[in-house]
Amino acid sequence: MDTMRIGPIENHRAKEEGILVYPVYSRRSQGLSVGINLFPDQKHCSFDCPYCEIFPFKTNTLFTLDRMERELGGVLARAPQARDISFSGSGEPTLSPFFPPALDAAFRLRDEYAPEAEVAAITNGAGLLDNRVFDTLVQQASRPRGLRVWLKVDAGTEGWHRAMSRSAVPYSRxxxxxxxxxxxxxxxxxxxxxxxxxxxxxxxxxxxxxxxxxxxxxxxxxxxxxxxxxxxxxxxxxxxxxxxxxxxxxxxxxxxxxxxxxxxxxxxxxxxxxxxx
Ligand code: SF4
Known part of the structure; x- marks a missing residue:
């Protein structure tokens, strides 16, 4: 059964299992942020950061665009003051094949219900190695009132990058x-x-x-x-x-x-x- 959450939830990391849309109070947005989770089934990420807040979980809930649109529209209709719509959730959003159409849907619903809100994607940047993701991010960030890309740059050296991401992605590239x-x-x-x-x-x-x-x-x-x-x-x-x-x-x-x-x-x-x- 789909569950729509309207009030901000306090500890979204413990509760976003199986959910697609979750309003939270964001310290960086300094207001209500509506999160989009493209991975309600389990964590999907190309990094394995030692500070990552996502606890292991597994559900049978799969992401669907229909459900995301319905829930996001419902939340924004009741919270037009939302500061942003943020793609983060249980992993790296650019890994999802739904990322491009979900972005388009988020912009459409933002314009309809919460025109002051920003649309943001929190990314570890590894997707930039893939030309399609690179182009999607450039295109979406360059449109008028476009995507705010929050890009992880945790390190200056290869060694600290490895310690912080525990990934095989070569930092020089x-x-x-x-x-x-x-x-x-x-x-x-x-x-x-x-x-x-x-x-x-x-x-x-x-x-x-x-x-x-x-x-x-x-x-x-x-x-x-x-x-x-x-x-x-x-x-x-x-x-x-x-x-x-x-x-x-x-x-x-x-x-x-x-x-x-x-x-x-x-x-x-x-x-x-x-x-x-
Ligand atoms: S990039 Fe984000 S989701 Fe991925 S492991 Fe690091 S903190 Fe967790």
Whole structure:
């Protein structure tokens, strides 16, 4: 039986099993965010981040576009004040074959019921290695009031990338694709800062990450685009692999934001850095 949830749910990670549409209060949106989960059956992701909040689960519920549209329309009709419609859920949304038509449906329903809301996709970026996903994201992000792409850039070095993603995706290739994306479409850099096995990102890693942010900003500027905004955040919820990854204090994030800003200023680059401890 389909279940439509209207009120914000408090711990969506524990409850999005089997659900497709879930309103939550989002600290980064600072308001009601309507999540779209393309994977109600089980987690699907190309990364295996040690801080990932998705606990293992398995259901018989499969995603259908009809059900998503019905539930999203129902939620937005009752919550036209929603700040955003966000593709995140139990994994990497670009892995789903439903991602492109679900995006089109979300924009249509946004325009009909909640015209002020943004449509966002939270992605680990690995999909950029696939030309079809790359093109979909460029196209959707470039349309008027288009997709807000929140792109994970957790590392500057191959070593920290492996520690943070535990994926086989070569970071050198991924970096090149992210850079190409920066030349073609707007996006937000989202970077998780946390302890891994008790250790913070090493100093060399932090400098390499700052260099990568500068590269991405320059790639955008070279095409007449605004440089990406940077979101720094830390672990805020329980994760199945606790205590492998642990949160860092707000002071660490603030110091990293200040260091990045200083480093960019020396290169004549100005961009917005927001901190979400
Ligand atoms: S990319 Fe996101 S969904 Fe995938 S493992 Fe990492 S935190 Fe979890």
């Amino acid at each position: 991924l970096r090149e694709r992210i850079k190409a994306f920066a030349q073609q479409a707007p996006f937000i850099i989202q970077t998780m800062l946390c302890l891994i096995q008790g250790a913070p990102p090493p100093e060399a890693e932090r400098r390499a990450w700052e260099d990568l942010v500068a590269e991405l900003a320059l790639a955008a500027l070279s095409q007449g685009r605004a440089p990406p905004t940077v979101h720094l955040y830390s672990k805020a919820r329980p994760a199945p692999e606790d205590p492998l990854a642990q949160s860092l204090p707000a002071s660490f994030l603030a110091e990293q934001a200040a260091s990045l800003t200083r480093s960019l200023e020396k290169q004549g680059i100005s961009l917005t850095v927001l901190v979400f401890p």
